[in-house]
Amino acid sequence: SQTIHQWPATLVQPVGSPLSLECTVEGTSNPNLYWYRQAAGRGLQLLFYSVGIGQISSEVPQNLSASRPQDRQFILSSKKLLLSDSGFYLCAWSVQGIPEAFFGQGTRLTVV
């Protein structure tokens, strides 16, 4: 069966420090991959999505970037975190032709 792994679960980082969040999917090939951010009490904001290795679409201009070095690996990065980067980051995947999306457990990022 398919599973999605996202880590770490919580993270506290100082302003100006780098960030790397990793997400991997098991049990499927060529998934569509997504990064979302959810600020406290707010909705899901689509940050990046990818339909294949090396294919990244950015939805919101900001100091974050995403990469997909392998078929089932999606990485969210930042060179210098801002206070406004705090939030709940969620990775998700879907399969071509099947609309349902599956989410990871999320990473709670607090920038201090």
Place this chain on the structure above:
Amino acid sequence: SQKIEQNSEALNIQEGKTATLTCNYTNYSPAYLQWYRQDPGRGPVFLLLIRENEKEKRKERLKVTFDTTLKQSLFHITASQPADSATYLCAPTGTYKYIFGTGTRLKVLA
């Protein structure tokens, strides 16, 4: 640009009653309309979807309607229970770009 609207205020209902949540969208022609449930501190979980050529879909105590003319979907939970308390998100979906509404927080009172 694409816009998705859900009841921003929390919905409180008594146990046993039917909860009805609304999802309206503009500037978009989705092939599907998906509904998800999100509990605090967790990722959303898929509940059900309805296709553009379907008017109504049911799954156990859940019912979804889809009106492509009104650009609206209604999500019903019948015989609601306190365990149904959560935030419910809608996602009008075209291809692979998934945009979610802000969600409606439902609280079922015992």
